[in-house]
Amino acid sequence: MFKKSLITSLSIFLILMIFTSTVKNRTRSLEKKINKTNKEIVVLKKQLSDAETDFVYLSSPAQLKQYLIVLKKKDYSTYDYSKIFHSTNQFLSQSLKETKLIKKTLHEGR
Numbered sequence: 001m002f003k004k005s006l007i008t009s010l011s012i013f014l015i016l017m018i019f020t021s022t023v024k025n026r027t028r029s030l031e032k033k034i035n036k037t038n039k040e041i042v043v044l045k046k047q048l049s050d051a052e053t054d055f056v057y058l059s060s061p062a063q064l065k066q067y068l069i070v071l072k073k074k075d076y077s078t079y080d081y082s083k084i085f086h087s088t089n090q091f092l093s094q095s096l097k098e099t100k101l102i103k104k105t106l107h108e109g110r
Contacts, residue, residue, distance in 0.1 A: 057063060
């Protein structure tokens with residue numbers, strides 16, 4: 001009787017110990033992957049920030065005028081700022097307005 005309960009207790013303890021070790025190792029692996037991914041995200045955010053800064057600087061009107069002077073372009077025309085869309089939704093809403101306006105003028109012309 002005593003041996004049976006001792007063997008049962010030791011086997012349950014051994015099973016739980018193996019299970020705990022397995023879970024711990026898997027958790028450690030996941031933490032390493034998460035840390036690696038977080039480091040990659042930080043690097044990519046830095047690169048994105050640098051790219052945005054470069055874009056803003058290189059596309060500024062003053063910088064574009066300097067490029068035109070260097071390239072000796074004389075037929076330079078500015079682009080109306082109101083035609084620059086900051087998002088796809090803004091473009092779609094503007095195109096819907098234009099489509100409604102065109103349909104309205106076509107119906108009035110008949």
